[in-house]
Each structure stands twice: as C-alpha cells, then as structure tokens.
Amino acid sequence: MALLVIAGAQLMVVLDITIVNIALPQIQRALDFSTTDLSWVVNAYTLAFGGLLLLGGRTGDILGRRRMFMVGVALFVLASLLGGLAQNSAQLLAARAFQGVGGAIASPTALALISTTFREGPERNRAFGVFAAVSAGGGAIGLLAGGMLVEWLDWRWVLFVNVPIGLLILLAAPRWIRESERRTGHFDVTGALTSTLGMVLLVYGFIRAAQESWGDPVTVASFAGAAVILTVFVLVERRSRQPITPLHMFTDRNRAGTYGMMLCLAAAIFGMFFFLTLFVQNVLGFGPLQAGLAFLPVSAVIAVGAGLTSQLLPRFGPKPFMIVGALLAAAGLGWLTLADADSTYAGSILGPMLVLSMGMGMQFVSLTLMALSNVRSDETGAASGLLNATQQVGGSLGLSILVTVFGTASADEAERLAPAFLSQATDAQRLLFQRTGELPEPWASQVLTAGAGAAFVAAAIAAALGALVALLVIQVRPSDLERLQGGAGPGHG
Structure with missing residues (x-):
C-alpha cells in the first residue's frame, strides 16, 4: 500500500507534462493564446519544477519526508483545481507554476520515501523498479488519458483529473507511510x-x-x-555552506559533459513534442484521442532502446551509446523537417519518431549512469536531482529558443502568403486579417508547417551538438564500467 501511494504521486506528477501537451490546441483556442505564448503552458510548469526540485528534496530531509510529501501533493491538487477553473491565460499560467512547485516537493520526497520505507536489498530494489517504471510509463499514460479526457469531456479535465487522485493519496499517506527522521541542515x-x-x-x-x-x-x-x-x-x-546546486559536481569532466548532453537532449525533445502536437492536430486534422495514440510508439521504442542499451553497456561502455543515440535523435528530427501541409502520419511522421525514440532510449540509460558515476553515496541524491533539474530547465530553455525560431519563420511565411490570400479574400476576411494578423485555412496550415519545420531544424542542431559533446568531452572506456557503477552509491539499481 505504501508503494501504491508513493508510485501514485509520482505518476500524477510525471503524466501531467504529456497529458497537458495533448490539450494544447484546445487550450489555445479556449483561452486565446498565441502559439508563442502557448509555450508558457509547458514552461511555467517545467521551470518551477526544475528550478525548485533540489530545494524540494532538501525540505523533506530537514522537515520530514512524509510531511513534505503530503504538502507537495496538496499544493499540486490545489493548483490543478485552480488551473481547471481558469478563465484566462494568466490564471492558467499561475496555476501551472503553482503545480510545478508542488511537483518539485512531492517528486523527490516520494523517491526518498522508498529508502526509508523499504528494507535494503531485493525489497527496496523492487520498489525502485516500480518507481522507475511509473516514471517511464507516465508519459505514455498521460498521452492516452489526455486524448480521452479532451475527446470525451473537455480540456479542463486534464487538470481536474489530478484532484481525486491527489485526495486519495493524502488520505492514505498518514496510514501507510511512516515519517522519516529529521536531519539538521540549511535551506538554500x-x-x-x-x-x-x-x-x-x-x-x-x-x-x-x-x-x-x-x-x-x-x-x-x-x-x-x-x-x-x-x-x-x-x-x-x-x-553557501549547503548549496542547492553543488558546483563541484561540474568539476568532473564526464559529469559536466553528461549535464551538457541532457540540456541538448531535453531542448530537442520538449520542442519536438510541442510542435508535433500542434502539427498532428491542426495540420493533419487528428482529434485529441487520435493524437494521443499517434505518440504511443514513442514510449514503446524508448523502452526498447533503453533495454538494448542496458544489455550491451557492459561490453561497449556508455560513450558509444551516447554518441549514436544523439545522432539518431538528430537524424529523426532532421527527417521531420521534410513534412509539409500535405503530409500523412504514416508517410512523414511515424518513421522519424521511431528513429528519434530509439536515440532517446539509448541516451537516457547512458546519461543516467554517467551522471551517477564516481559520486559519494551521500551525494547520489544531489547528482540524480541535478540531472533531473537539468532536464527540466534545458527543456524550457530549448523550447523558448525553438519558439523564437518558429515565430520568425512563421512570420516570414505569413508575409509571403499574404498577397495571395488578399487577392481572393472577402472584405470580412480582410478586416479580420488586419485586426489579428492571422491567416485562415488553408494558409494557416502552411504557416504552421513552415514554422515547425524551422523549429525541427534547430532541434536537430541541438541533438547534433549533444553528439559532439559526447565525442569530445566524455572520456570513459568499457573497462571503467564496473568502477563507475561501484561509485554510484546505494539506490543506483
């Protein structure tokens, strides 16, 4: 029961990223977001989550992990309710940031509770395995759940759904989870x-x-x-005596290179999901549920790539998989640039996504291993937390850069298409264009496609940069693998 409570909270936090992604086109129409402003629906959550993740873990150590776990879940539930009730864009963005704060407290304390709840050995390893499976599968569940909720109910339910789940967790936590010992420490x-x-x-x-x-x-x-x-x-x-970000973590060449690669990978992946979600619904005409199903192969192939990499790592070491994984991601993103307004899912989207997903699976395993290499056991949490924070912050920063590229390319395309539109538009259409600056269909699909294509080029460059970092910065041989795993400290398994 304790594991069910802990895993339920982690599932709620993880799936909230993808479950909202599927609803982005509906949110954009309902609350009158521009495409560039729409990125804040993602960024408000990930910036608060990534920026406060390490502090959230520290609060559990000092104030009690069960107590702060419940505080994080309660904040998340309240923010989800407020977000579902939002009547304008500002209210929704504030609620999403509030959700990020709750997630930043709940997620690291949930992981730490496994160490204090389960005995070391097979029992704890199985619990970590369930936690990892929930973290990995939460994205796929979010895609499906988001599609069904938006298709059958309304976009607001992708937020409301957290309320009953969170309340059940809050009721069960005091009964099934015991409080941890408090440590002395300093809040940075x-x-x-x-x-x-x-x-x-x-x-x-x-x-x-x-x-x-x-x-x-x-x-x-x-x-x-x-x-x-x-x-x-x-x-x-x-x-600082107890810094929230231990800067000495970056003095190790391999670990610094790993964090740099995670920045590049997250920048590429967050942008890909954002623009591809808009593309399949607004250009290909997919409904929310169909869009959710369209992204499921991504999760399946990531699992395959991660499994193969785990089996082959002892023979080849992590560096080849870091390089090849980044190159596959760059190739998949480059392939997506060929999609146009007349593309089909099977012909132009599925193949690139499968290539990209294989690269992602290869990188996730090798990057996690390298981030935890040669770390003292008392700093394992800081090292893994810093990798997660790097992923969230890198995704937000990368998405903002890709939105800038998208904005410039789509504005240029709209300017190019405007004369053709105005030559055949009615007076009412001309007035609407002058007031909003937005072209109607089918020109709008061409504008979105041109902007997304430019964003995919930038994402491919980010992934290729990650391959370059792996090639030039990472220095590890297959023979080092046993030493690296030995330095990871308890909990690595």
Missing part, C-alpha cells in the same frame, strides 16, 4: 530563487524576441536581468 532559498528567476527571465527574453524583436527594450532588459541574476546565483552557490 536564495540559490533556488535566483536560479529559477534567472531562467524565467532568460526564457522570457527568447519568447519576447519571437513576438517583438531582438532589439526590443523589454527583450534586452530580460537578457540583461537574466545574466545578472544567474551570476548572483553562481556567487551564492560558491559561498
């Missing part, structure tokens, strides 16, 4: 807030540049503010 609140605020300003700068221009005063001020605050963050972390 300044470090957590400066890192999160700096990344928010950086992401906002890219999205503002897509909407206005690179020379816009607000854009320039955002980038300048991000530079100043992130510099303050580094200075704070160097002087």
Whole structure:
C-alpha cells in the first residue's frame, strides 16, 4: 500500500507534462493564446519544477519526508483545481507554476520515501523498479488519458483529473507511510530563487524576441536581468555552506559533459513534442484521442532502446551509446523537417519518431549512469536531482529558443502568403486579417508547417551538438564500467 501511494504521486506528477501537451490546441483556442505564448503552458510548469526540485528534496530531509510529501501533493491538487477553473491565460499560467512547485516537493520526497520505507536489498530494489517504471510509463499514460479526457469531456479535465487522485493519496499517506527522521541542515532559498528567476527571465527574453524583436527594450532588459541574476546565483552557490546546486559536481569532466548532453537532449525533445502536437492536430486534422495514440510508439521504442542499451553497456561502455543515440535523435528530427501541409502520419511522421525514440532510449540509460558515476553515496541524491533539474530547465530553455525560431519563420511565411490570400479574400476576411494578423485555412496550415519545420531544424542542431559533446568531452572506456557503477552509491539499481 505504501508503494501504491508513493508510485501514485509520482505518476500524477510525471503524466501531467504529456497529458497537458495533448490539450494544447484546445487550450489555445479556449483561452486565446498565441502559439508563442502557448509555450508558457509547458514552461511555467517545467521551470518551477526544475528550478525548485533540489530545494524540494532538501525540505523533506530537514522537515520530514512524509510531511513534505503530503504538502507537495496538496499544493499540486490545489493548483490543478485552480488551473481547471481558469478563465484566462494568466490564471492558467499561475496555476501551472503553482503545480510545478508542488511537483518539485512531492517528486523527490516520494523517491526518498522508498529508502526509508523499504528494507535494503531485493525489497527496496523492487520498489525502485516500480518507481522507475511509473516514471517511464507516465508519459505514455498521460498521452492516452489526455486524448480521452479532451475527446470525451473537455480540456479542463486534464487538470481536474489530478484532484481525486491527489485526495486519495493524502488520505492514505498518514496510514501507510511512516515519517522519516529529521536531519539538521540549511535551506538554500536564495540559490533556488535566483536560479529559477534567472531562467524565467532568460526564457522570457527568447519568447519576447519571437513576438517583438531582438532589439526590443523589454527583450534586452530580460537578457540583461537574466545574466545578472544567474551570476548572483553562481556567487551564492560558491559561498553557501549547503548549496542547492553543488558546483563541484561540474568539476568532473564526464559529469559536466553528461549535464551538457541532457540540456541538448531535453531542448530537442520538449520542442519536438510541442510542435508535433500542434502539427498532428491542426495540420493533419487528428482529434485529441487520435493524437494521443499517434505518440504511443514513442514510449514503446524508448523502452526498447533503453533495454538494448542496458544489455550491451557492459561490453561497449556508455560513450558509444551516447554518441549514436544523439545522432539518431538528430537524424529523426532532421527527417521531420521534410513534412509539409500535405503530409500523412504514416508517410512523414511515424518513421522519424521511431528513429528519434530509439536515440532517446539509448541516451537516457547512458546519461543516467554517467551522471551517477564516481559520486559519494551521500551525494547520489544531489547528482540524480541535478540531472533531473537539468532536464527540466534545458527543456524550457530549448523550447523558448525553438519558439523564437518558429515565430520568425512563421512570420516570414505569413508575409509571403499574404498577397495571395488578399487577392481572393472577402472584405470580412480582410478586416479580420488586419485586426489579428492571422491567416485562415488553408494558409494557416502552411504557416504552421513552415514554422515547425524551422523549429525541427534547430532541434536537430541541438541533438547534433549533444553528439559532439559526447565525442569530445566524455572520456570513459568499457573497462571503467564496473568502477563507475561501484561509485554510484546505494539506490543506483
């Protein structure tokens, strides 16, 4: 029962990313988001989640893991309810950020509770296995559940669904989970807030540049503010007794390269899901449930790639899989650039997704191993938490860059198509175009396709950059594998 409660909370936090992705086109229409602003529905959650993840884990150590687990779940449930009731874009974005805060507390404390609830050995290993399976499968469940909820009910139910699940978890946790011993420690609140605020300003700068221009005063001020605050963050972390981000983690060449690769991978993957979700629904005409089913092969092939990599790692070591996985991801994203407004799912989307997914599965296993290599047992949590935080922050930053590329390319395409549209438009259509600046169908599909194609090019470059990092930075031989696994500390299995 304790494992069911812990895994249920992790499932709720993980599936919330993909379950909302499927609903993005409906959210855009209901709350009048532009495509560039729509990215904040994803970024508001991932920035708060990634930026506060390490602090959330620390609160459980110091204040009690069960207590903070319940606080995180309660915040998540309340934010989900508020998000489902949102009447405008600002209310929804605030609720999504609030959800990220709850997730940042609930997720790391859920993982830590396994260590305090289950005996070391086979029992704990099985519990970790269930937790990992839920984390990996949550994305696929979110795609299906999101499609069904939006298709049969309404987009608001992708948020409302968390409420009954969370309430059951809150009722069961006091009965089935015992409280952990508290540790003495220090909360690095300044470090957590400066890192999160700096990344928010950086992401906002890219999205503002897509909407206005690179020379816009607000854009320039955002980038300048991000530079100043992130510099303050580094200075704070160097002087803190118990920093939220242990900077010495980056002194190891392999680990620093691993974090760099995770940034590149997350940047490419978050952008791919965002634009491909819009493409299959707005251009190919898929319904929400059909879109959810269309993405299921991604989860299946990731599992296959991860399984093969786990079996072959002892023979070849992690570096070849890091390089080949990144190149496969780049190839899949490059292949997606060939899709146009007349494409079909089977002809232009499925093949690239399968290639990309195989590369993702290969990278996830090898990157996790390298991130935990040569880490003291008391720092295993910090190393794995930093990898997860890097994934969330890298995804947000990458998505904001791809949105900037999308905005520029789609604006150029709209300008190119405008004369043809105006030559045959009615007076009412001309007035609507002058007021909104948006072209109707079928021109809108061509604009979205051109913008998404440019974003896929940028995502492919990010994945290729990850392969370059693996080739030039990572230095590990197959013979080092036993030593690496030995240094991972308890809980690695």
